[in-house]
Amino acid sequence: MANPERSTELLWGSGSRGGLSLERIVRAAIELADAEGLAAVSMRRVAERLGFTTMSLYRHVPGKTELVDLMRDEVIGERAAAGVAPSGGWRAELEAWARAELALYQRHPWLVEASLSRRVPGPNAVAGFEWALEVVARTGLQPAEVVAVVTLVGGFVESAAQQMVRTARTERRTGVSEEEWWGARESLFQHMDRYPTLSRIYREGGYDAPLDPFEFGLQRVLDGIESLIGDEKRDETRCVVCGKAVDTAATGRPRDYCSRACQQRAYRMRKG
Numbered sequence: 489m490a491n492p493e494r495s496t497e498l499l500w501g502s503g504s505r506g507g508l509s510l511e512r513i514v515r516a517a518i519e520l521a522d523a524e525g526l527a528a529v530s531m532r533r534v535a536e537r538l539g540f541t542t543m544s545l546y547r548h549v550p551g552k553t554e555l556v557d558l559m560r561d562e563v564i565g566e567r568a569a570a571g572v573a574p575s576g577g578w579r580a581e582l583e584a585w586a587r588a589e590l591a592l593y594q595r596h597p598w599l600v601e602a603s604l605s606r607r608v609p610g611p612n613a614v615a616g617f618e619w620a621l622e623v624v625a626r627t628g629l630q631p632a633e634v635v636a637v638v639t640l641v642g643g644f645v646e647s648a649a650q651q652m653v654r655t656a657r658t659e660r661r662t663g664v665s666e667e668e669w670w671g672a673r674e675s676l677f678q679h680m681d682r683y684p685t686l687s688r689i690y691r692e693g694g695y696d697a698p699l700d701p702f703e704f705g706l707q708r709v710l711d712g713i714e715s716l717i718g719d720e721k722r723d724e725t726r727c728v729v730c731g732k733a734v735d736t737a738a739t740g741r742p743r744d745y746c747s748r749a750c751q752q753r754a755y756r757m758r759k760g
Contacts (some may be wrong), residue, residue: 492608494550495557499610510548512538514558518596521559526598529555560602561610567592578717579710581623586645586706593649600653603646627717637713644709648702 498510516537521529531552535542549555567588593599609617620638629637659665681687689695727734727746734746745751 491550491554492606495554495608498549498554498558499561499608510558513545513548514555514562517555518559518563521598522596526556526601529559529598531555556602557608557610560599560607561612563592563596563599564610564616565612566595567612567616578623578627579714582620582641582713583706583710585620585623586641589642589645590649590652590702593645593653597653597656600646600650629717633716637716640713641709644705648705651701 513534517529517534520533520537529552531545531549532542534555535545538545549558617638620641621634624634624637625631627634655666662669680690727744727750732746734743745754
């Protein structure tokens with residue numbers, strides 16, 4: 489059974505890392521995973537790649553689990569080395585961070601598999617998390633909201649990367665692109681007339697020029713965060729519907745509406 493404490497020692501340098509030898513092991517494993525996928529990585533394969541015996545690797549790394557932890561943190565360091573933060577406010581910085589994250593998955597598709605289970609974070613991973621927290625913290629959101637926003641953006645990128653990696657692997661395995669596969673489903677499309685909304689959307693060109701799912705989704709996620717930030721910064725002395733002054737409550741939560749009419753109007757707007 490893998491020992492997460494041993495991963496922590498290796499990642500954070502509290503144990504012997506073996507200097508360059510360990511670095512060579514990690515780099516060789518990354519090259520193997522990039523070429524053949526994470527399943528191809530084994531202590532034996534890495535040793536063969538380096539021209540050493542398998543037992544010689546075990547003097548530096550206890551096993552594959554710890555090796556994958558080291559591989560993951562090593563490639564995450566590429567993002568920091570490239571630099572991802574323009575000076576354009578929180579939205580531009582988070583947008584650049586999200587694109588850099590996706591590019592990392594595209595360079596190293598095996599990261600998707602490496603992220604599916606619990607992994608001990610290394611210094612590069614924690615540094616990236618710290619950077620994102622600092623960007624969002626500047627917006628004035630509450631601490632729990634800061635963490636939630638960073639988790640939301642990171643989770644969206646990871647989900648998009650999983651879909652992209654699955655699609656790319658299927659295309660490589662079958663030799664058939666997504667467009668070619670769906671284009672050959674004429675027998676399926678003959679049954680679609682029974683679904684009026686789907687048929688109408690198709691006739692009106694909904695599928696002619698598909699929006700990029702990553703770019704579309706990223707902007708909607710950032711829109712939601714922007715709305716949250718705006719709500720947090722709103723003037724609590726004004727009605728959220730009409731802008732008129734509201735009576736300040738002596739205790740409890742600040743009032744959102746100046747009157748019952750505005751409260752009902754807000755309710756109708758939400759229902760609509």
